[in-house]
Amino acid sequence: MTNSAPQAAAIVVMGVAGSGKTVVGEALAAELGWPLFEADEFHPETNVNKMASGMPLNDEDRWPWLDAIGAAIRDSDGGVVATCSALRRVYRERLATAADRPLLFVFLDATRQTLGERIGGRKGHFMPSSLLDSQLATLEPPDADEPAIRISVEPTVDIVVETTLQALRTNGVLKAAGPA
Numbered sequence: 126m127t128n129s130a131p132q133a134a135a136i137v138v139m140g141v142a143g144s145g146k147t148v149v150g151e152a153l154a155a156e157l158g159w160p161l162f163e164a165d166e167f168h169p170e171t172n173v174n175k176m177a178s179g180m181p182l183n184d185e186d187r188w189p190w191l192d193a194i195g196a197a198i199r200d201s202d203g204g205v206v207a208t209c210s211a212l213r214r215v216y217r218e219r220l221a222t223a224a225d226r227p228l229l230f231v232f233l234d235a236t237r238q239t240l241g242e243r244i245g246g247r248k249g250h251f252m253p254s255s256l257l258d259s260q261l262a263t264l265e266p267p268d269a270d271e272p273a274i275r276i277s278v279e280p281t282v283d284i285v286v287e288t289t290l291q292a293l294r295t296n297g298v299l300k301a302a303g304p305a
């Protein structure tokens with residue numbers, strides 16, 4: 126944990142393509158009994174088409190997408206898990222402003238080799254492996270003053286999820302005995 130966690134139950138699983146945001150987010154949401162907002166579902170068709178053609182998104186492409194994810198978090202009652210690449214600090218700040226509630230970012234960290242292998246093994250996803258280097262170049266890992274925890278995704282998904290839940294409990298985001 127890089128600083129004291131917010132007490133609200135709004136968790137954003139973040140990281141570059143291939144880090145496991147969806148699978149970890151789904152597992153956390155299932156374990157906690159909370160809804161999941163999958164960021165890919167909030168992309169307008171123009172963004173999906175742009176990425177599918179191998180072109181990285183720019184800030185102007187991202188603002189409405191981040192605002193839509195933030196609005197979904199804001200409009201939800203109780204605990205919520207969302208996924209979002211949230212690659213730069215300004216994107217995390219934009220998301221938090223749109224959410225209008227404290228967010229805790231779970232940064233899924235992996236080596237470039239692991240990320241490349243995972244993206245190469247995906248089927249039916251619009252994000253091509255050619256955009257990984259662009260995402261890594263854009264990535265600004267959360268700073269010590271941001272509400273975030275860093276989790277290595279090199280182990281199995283089960284271990285990643287349990288490590289994340291333990292970190293959330295340790296830092297007061299979840300009750301020690303289970304979900305908030």
